Amino acid sequence: MRAEVLSIGTEIMFGEITDTNASFIAGQLPQYGIDLLYVSQTGDNPERMKELFTRAWGRSDYIFVTGGLGPTEDDITREIIGEMLGETLSVDPEQERLLRARMEGSGRRMPERNIKQAMLIPSARALPNPRGTAPGWWVERDRKVIVVMPGPPAEMTRMWEHEVAPELERRADSILVSRTLKTTGLGESAVDEMLSPLLKGTNPSIGIYHRADGVHARIAAKAKTRAEAQRLIEPVEAQARAILGHSIWGVDDESLPAAIGHMLRAQGLTIALMESATGGAIASAITDIDGSSDYFKGSLVTYATEAKIANGVPAEIPEKYGVISRETAEAMAAAARIRLNASLGLGITGIAGGSEVEGQPPGTMHIALTDGEHVEYSLTRYYQGREAAKRRAVLNALTLVRTYLMARAAEGG
Amino acid sequence: MRAEVLSIGTEIMFGEITDTNASFIAGQLPQYGIDLLYVSQTGDNPERMKELFTRAWGRSDYIFVTGGLGPTEDDITREIIGEMLGETLSVDPEQERLLRARMEGSGRRMPERNIKQAMLIPSARALPNPRGTAPGWWVERDRKVIVVMPGPPAEMTRMWEHEVAPELERRADSILVSRTLKTTGLGESAVDEMLSPLLKGTNPSIGIYHRADGVHARIAAKAKTRAEAQRLIEPVEAQARAILGHSIWGVDDESLPAAIGHMLRAQGLTIALMESATGGAIASAITDIDGSSDYFKGSLVTYATEAKIANGVPAEIPEKYGVISRETAEAMAAAARIRLNASLGLGITGIAGGSEVEGQPPGTMHIALTDGEHVEYSLTRYYQGREAAKRRAVLNALTLVRTYLMARAAEGG
Numbered sequence: 001m002r003a004e005v006l007s008i009g010t011e012i013m014f015g016e017i018t019d020t021n022a023s024f025i026a027g028q029l030p031q032y033g034i035d036l037l038y039v040s041q042t043g044d045n046p047e048r049m050k051e052l053f054t055r056a057w058g059r060s061d062y063i064f065v066t067g068g069l070g071p072t073e074d075d076i077t078r079e080i081i082g083e084m085l086g087e088t089l090s091v092d093p094e095q096e097r098l099l100r101a102r103m104e105g106s107g108r109r110m111p112e113r114n115i116k117q118a119m120l121i122p123s124a125r126a127l128p129n130p131r132g133t134a135p136g137w138w139v140e141r142d143r144k145v146i147v148v149m150p151g152p153p154a155e156m157t158r159m160w161e162h163e164v165a166p167e168l169e170r171r172a173d174s175i176l177v178s179r180t181l182k183t184t185g186l187g188e189s190a191v192d193e194m195l196s197p198l199l200k201g202t203n204p205s206i207g208i209y210h211r212a213d214g215v216h217a218r219i220a221a222k223a224k225t226r227a228e229a230q231r232l233i234e235p236v237e238a239q240a241r242a243i244l245g246h247s248i249w250g251v252d253d254e255s256l257p258a259a260i261g262h263m264l265r266a267q268g269l270t271i272a273l274m275e276s277a278t279g280g281a282i283a284s285a286i287t288d289i290d291g292s293s294d295y296f297k298g299s300l301v302t303y304a305t306e307a308k309i310a311n312g313v314p315a316e317i318p319e320k321y322g323v324i325s326r327e328t329a330e331a332m333a334a335a336a337r338i339r340l341n342a343s344l345g346l347g348i349t350g351i352a353g354g355s356e357v358e359g360q361p362p363g364t365m366h367i368a369l370t371d372g373e374h375v376e377y378s379l380t381r382y383y384q385g386r387e388a389a390k391r392r393a394v395l396n397a398l399t400l401v402r403t404y405l406m407a408r409a410a411e412g413g
Numbered sequence: 414m415r416a417e418v419l420s421i422g423t424e425i426m427f428g429e430i431t432d433t434n435a436s437f438i439a440g441q442l443p444q445y446g447i448d449l450l451y452v453s454q455t456g457d458n459p460e461r462m463k464e465l466f467t468r469a470w471g472r473s474d475y476i477f478v479t480g481g482l483g484p485t486e487d488d489i490t491r492e493i494i495g496e497m498l499g500e501t502l503s504v505d506p507e508q509e510r511l512l513r514a515r516m517e518g519s520g521r522r523m524p525e526r527n528i529k530q531a532m533l534i535p536s537a538r539a540l541p542n543p544r545g546t547a548p549g550w551w552v553e554r555d556r557k558v559i560v561v562m563p564g565p566p567a568e569m570t571r572m573w574e575h576e577v578a579p580e581l582e583r584r585a586d587s588i589l590v591s592r593t594l595k596t597t598g599l600g601e602s603a604v605d606e607m608l609s610p611l612l613k614g615t616n617p618s619i620g621i622y623h624r625a626d627g628v629h630a631r632i633a634a635k636a637k638t639r640a641e642a643q644r645l646i647e648p649v650e651a652q653a654r655a656i657l658g659h660s661i662w663g664v665d666d667e668s669l670p671a672a673i674g675h676m677l678r679a680q681g682l683t684i685a686l687m688e689s690a691t692g693g694a695i696a697s698a699i700t701d702i703d704g705s706s707d708y709f710k711g712s713l714v715t716y717a718t719e720a721k722i723a724n725g726v727p728a729e730i731p732e733k734y735g736v737i738s739r740e741t742a743e744a745m746a747a748a749a750r751i752r753l754n755a756s757l758g759l760g761i762t763g764i765a766g767g768s769e770v771e772g773q774p775p776g777t778m779h780i781a782l783t784d785g786e787h788v789e790y791s792l793t794r795y796y797q798g799r800e801a802a803k804r805r806a807v808l809n810a811l812t813l814v815r816t817y818l819m820a821r822a823a824e825g826g
Contacts, residue, residue: 013449015440020431022454027428036426037461039454041435048450154797273714279700280693283714287692288800290766298720301686301696301712303705307753340720353703384567387701 001034004060006052008067008077009151010043021066021149021156028165032172033222034062044074053084061144067151069134071114077148078119081139087121095119095126095135102133124148127163131155136163169226177229178220179237182213182250182259184402191215194243204236212395213256214249246410249402256398257285257292263405264295271401272340273299274311274332276323277350277365281394297340308332312339322358324349329366330375337370344404345370348397350380352389365393369400376404414447414474419465421480421490422564423456434479434562434569441578445585446635447475457487466497474557480564482547484527490561491532494552500534508532508539508548515546537561540576544568549576582639590642591633592650595626595663595672597815604628607656617649625808626669627662659823662815669811670698670705676818677708684814685753686712687724687745689736690763690778694807710753721745725752735771737762742779743788750783757817758783761810763793765802778806782813789817 005026007019022039029036037060042048049068056063068077082089095118103110117134120126127136127147132155137148147164149156169175183191188210192199195217199206204221217240221232241248250259264271275282283299286292302308305323309315312335313328321327329347337345350365351357357364363383369376378400382392418439420432435452442449450473455461462481469476481490495502508531516523530547533539540549540560545568550561560577562569582588596604601623605612608630612619617634630653634645654661663672677684688695696712699705715721718736722728725748726741734740742760750758763778764770770777776796782789791813795805 012436012452013439014443015436015438018431018433018436019452023425023428023431025428026426030427037455037458038465039425039432039452041452042450045450052451272720275693278697279705279709280688280696280712280714281700283693284691284697284803287694287714287716287765288803290799292692293716296692296716298716299693299712299714301693301700301714302753303700303709303711304753307685307711310752310754339723340715340717341723352700386703390697390701 001032001061002059003029003034003036003062003064004038004040004056005036006056006063006065007039007041007151008044008049008065009041010045010074012041012067013043020153021151024153024157025064025066025160028160031176031178032168033174033176034168034172044068044076046076046080049076049080050084053080057084057144057146063144063146065146065148066156069117069136069148069150071111071117071133073113075116078116078121078137081124081137081146081148082121085121085123085139085141087123089116089119089121091115091118092120092126098135099133127159129155129159131158138163138167174222174224175226175229176220176222177226177233178218179233180252181217181219181237181240181244181248182211182215182254183217183244183247184214184249184399184406186215186244186247188215191217191244195240198236198239198243201236204233206236206240213399217244246406249406255289256395256402257289260286260398260401260405261289261292261295263402263409267405267408269343269405270295270297270341271344271346272297272336272342274308274313274336274345274347275299275301276303276308276332276348277352278348278390278393278397279303279352281390282346282348282397285394285398297342300336300339302332308335311335324351324358324360324364324366326366326368326377326379329368330370330377333368333370333375337372343371344401346397346401348393350393352386352393354383354386363389363392365389365396367393367397367400369404371404376400414445415472416442416447416449416475416477417451417453417469417473418449419469419476419478420452420454420564421457421462421478422454423458423487425454425480426456433566434564437566437570438477438479438573441573444589444591445581446587446589447581447585457481457489459489459493462489462493463497466493470497470557470559476557476559478559478561479569482530482549482561482563484524484530484546486526488529491529491534491550494537494550494559494561495534498534498536498552498554500536502529502532502534504528504531505533505539511548512546540572542568542572544571551576551580587635587637588639588642589633589635590639590646591631592646593665594630594632594650594653594657594661595624595628595667596630596657596660597627597662597812597819599628599657599660601628604630604657608653611649611652611656614649617646619649619653626812630657659819662819668702669808669815670702673699673811673814673818674702674705674708676815676822680818680821682756682818683708683710683754684757684759685710685749685755687721687726687749687758687760688712688714689716689721689745689761690765691761691803691806691810692716692765694803695759695761695810698807698811710755713749713752715745721748724748737764737771737773737777737779739779739781739790739792742781743783743790746781746783746788750785756784757814759810759814761806763802763806765799765806767796767799776802776805778802778809780806780810780813782817784817789813 139146223229332347636642745760
């Protein structure tokens with residue numbers, strides 16, 4: 001099955017928005033055995049849209065369209081498809097009822113031009129859009145499918161998950177299921193070598209990828225059904241888990257903060273931070289996880305040295321060793337742990353800005369973790385601009401916590 | 414001038430990366446009077462690439478290409494262009510020298526296949542790429558231009574700014590310059606009405622846009638040169654500034670944290686936070702600005718109620734009014750200000766998660782700001798998932814600070 005994506009919107013042509021819909025759809029298609037060959041974007045322009053739609057209809061089995069479903073005159077995706085297929089648009093009574101109910105429910109009178117959002121062509125059925133006023137279209141003719149979805153990503157992804165994905169799964173000849181094991185502490189070639197007895201198979205296949213948060217092993221299986229594909233993966237996953245053991249810290253799209261959350265909860269631990277150079281970014285990453293209040297006590301974001309001292313760092317430590325030092329990071333970790341009454345304390349001090357401080361280069365980050373007895377320490381030097389330096393420091397701090405928790409779990413501690 | 418963008422890379426077709434290069438380029442072109450009509454993406458596939466390049470060459474004056482310049486066999490952008498134009502690739506001695514020097518400088522031996530990165534065709538000149546090994550190409554023939562840039566965004570944007578933009582500016586018949594005034598406290602129609610005496614002009618023209626951080630007025634002028642366009646903008650900007658007065662909080666791509674930073678510095682003030690539901694995200698936004706240590710004292714991220722109390726919130730306040738309350742937010746603001754010895758304290762408590770707490774709905778955020786005498790307060794209820802709730806809360810907290818600082822400046826305080 002050959003597919004292409006058409007993204008419609010003049011705001012894309014002016015660079016006002018980045019087309020994340022296309023990459024979302026692209027990431028979803030492989031599991032249904034659909035090959036994406038082209039993505040095309042153009043503005044709300046009838047000639048150019050007609051050109052793209054006609055070419056796509058000629059060469060692809062599936063066309064996924066986003067945008068151009070709004071109520072204004074500019075929004076002409078429906079009209080262009082009707083014209084291309086030689087079909088007439090007409091108001092669908094059920095869609096009209098839903099549209100009016102929705103507008104009135106939010107207390108507005110519906111402008112009459114909005115009625116176009118209730119229109120269909122004979123080959124189209126409406127796809128519900130509870131997050132907006134424009135239903136999508138599932139158009140089917142001549143063994144080809146056009147799926148039309150609204151441009152706002154929240155509306156599009158909801159429609160994809162509830163309407164489009166299940167339909168694609170029903171129609172798929174085979175389903176590709178994958179399972180990603182995320183590891184730490186091992187290089188790409190080490191993982192490759194360890195898993196080499198498993199790498200010969202083609203279904204499931206295993207791919208090894210080097211990523212910012214460690215090396216990932218991706219097991220992928222193809223079968224008639226999702227359940228069957230999962231059954232193919234299971235024994236291989238079990239073997240891979242036996243081989244990689246405690247190097248695995250997470251699966252699939254589990255993030256580092258989520259994985260740390262699971263481990264903290266499983267081990268009955270809590271954590272507190274004192275952050276300087278990351279300015280609250282570690283705390284913000286940890287609290288992106290639902291339920292993080294169970295194990296996250298808080299973070300003392302002490303940008304100023306006096307704030308560090310006011311929060312329990314002994315004044316003589318930054319004075320003697322410098323603010324940007326291992327010793328200050330360790331004192332910050334200890335102070336956070338005690339001040340916020342947590343099992344673990346993490347301290348980080350460094351330079352996010354572009355100039356040297358205390359003779360240390362931009363991007364220097366001293367990170368310390370303490371459980372009250374032992375101290376773990378990590379030093380990073382990475383600078384590609386302020387925000388990248390912060391991001392990298394967050395990654396390294398979370399990695400330090402993860403490594404500690406994995407070692408503790410391995411010891412049965 | 415008609416342009417299109419071609420983005421090449423199999424990883425785009427698998428949704429592994431989002432094509433931010435295309436939206437970057439799209440945002441740059443209007444100032445040179447170049448109309449972007451299409452963006453097309455495809456994988457590293459010779460037939461599909463040839464098809465896209467041939468069509469683009471037939472219909473566009475400028476083709477901007479990113480990707481496919483790597484050293485591997487998959488990377489065939491150079492070969493495809495050579496073939497399309499009937500020109501032979503050959504190693505350019507100067508590019509070879511640079512490539513070898515660069516590889517050796519980083520202590521690696523150059524694999525021989527990498528030599529393709531030093532190749533040119535007769536119609537191409539090399540564009541330097543100090544951030545990577547692959548130079549770009551500026552191809553010119555038959556009054557058409559193909560600009561080829563590397564895929565990694567850091568390499569692409571640097572090449573754009575240093576090599577491509579100056580050349581486009583030299584060639585442009587006219588330059589479009591714009592100035593955006595960002596306002597607060599006024600609705601879209603109010604700004605429209607206030608600026609109506611200025612809206613009649615066509616050069617400069619004024620557009621009014623509603624954005625997440627307020628209403629923007631964008632003044633745009635077209636002229637032979639950048640300097641001339643700027644001269645056209647100046648008097649209109651002065652009039653708009655006189656009309657909008659203290660409602661203007663920033664210009665062009667200035668962010669809310671940057672604008673607040675400027676105002677705090679100008680007024681000689683410092684700020685400290687106590688954050689609960691935002692979990693450090695406000696502090697992280699403030700410290701994304703270089704030099705924020707001048708006015709940012711820190712943030713006490715007190716996720717647990719006990720941590721709020723340990724940091725100076727009187728225990729009876731959350732007990733009597735609830736943790737998610739105006740009173741607790743005000744006590745947090747006061748405690749942050751005192752604990753961290755700042756001129757201003759901001760406190761925020763609310764619900765980032767998806768369930769009700771203390772009878773209040775998800776997304777409820779109580780935000781308070783104090784200068785020791787007066788307290789400003791803001792209540793938000795917005796929930797579209799956890800991360801969106803946090804983002805909105807950060808925006809509203811920064812807006813509260815901005816409004817306070819603007820009022821203070823207006824009073825000459």
